[in-house]
Amino acid sequence: MSLARARLLLPRKHAVGSVSLIQRRFASHDSHAHHEHHDDAHYSPEAGFSTPFWRNTVLLSLFAVGFYKWAPSPNQDVYLTRWLAQYTTPSEIWATVNQKHLLLSHQASENTILQTDAKRPNVHRYRYPQILDTGSPHLQPVGRVADMSSTVVRSG
Template identity: 45%
Template sequence: MSLARAAGAVVGPSKRAGTTLLQRRAASSHAHDEHHHEEYHDTNVYEPEVFNTPFWRRAAIAAVGIVAFYKYAPAPGDENPIAKYISSTMTPAKVYQDVSFKHLIGSAQISDDTKLMVDAKPPVVHRYRYPQRFEQYSPHLQPVGIKVSVGDVVVKRD
């Protein structure tokens, strides 16, 4: 708010009592007309919007090339020089089958070796609390027909 308007609001409020809010708002929106006398001029230089730019030329050439390719391209089953060249430079499928089969055999051997190593366990050793009992058995009080021979048992001393 300008200083003059503020002074007028303080000094003479009785004169303005009859003005409505709408009139005051309209007056305040046009208070700075001195700034609107200048016209805005765009100083940028724009190229004319035409369809003969290099982009549209290339797009039209590409579209014609794509249409010609689909119209004159050979069918998938037809023999043509490009297909012959590609088939002559390719490695036969039999070579890849042999390599794949050798890889399968090698993978199976490695998996068998891995399973053998994972499932490997030390030999079962029966440890008795009192191994000297083999030497202390009584030949008496044995039932008829049962004869226990412990002669071939070797007791290891740890």
């Protein structure tokens, strides 16, 4: 019952007759006679193992057993095996392709390692590079001072 209809049935002020109507509507069914529901529908008996599912299962299992028993062994040279071998690439070609791929992959990994481990060369930066030009190149003992004539001071 909807709420709007129940609100209409609720007792208004000083209305006596509608209370008994609501009590009758919501009363339990204990006072009424119990009626058993008899199912008169006719159900077919269960099919058991005569359904198409079981028939197909038995036929498929017989086919699998027969194929396993009479199929040629893997070492026999059968027409189907020869026909498939005609359209497939020989194993020697795949071996050379795989070897070449292995060598190229190895070279690529070595290049990657070389690039990831690479570092810029160490640069010694002097605080005052003009100090290199202050000394006289003359009257220096042999072997005590390095030859700095080809050194170029860069700004940076």
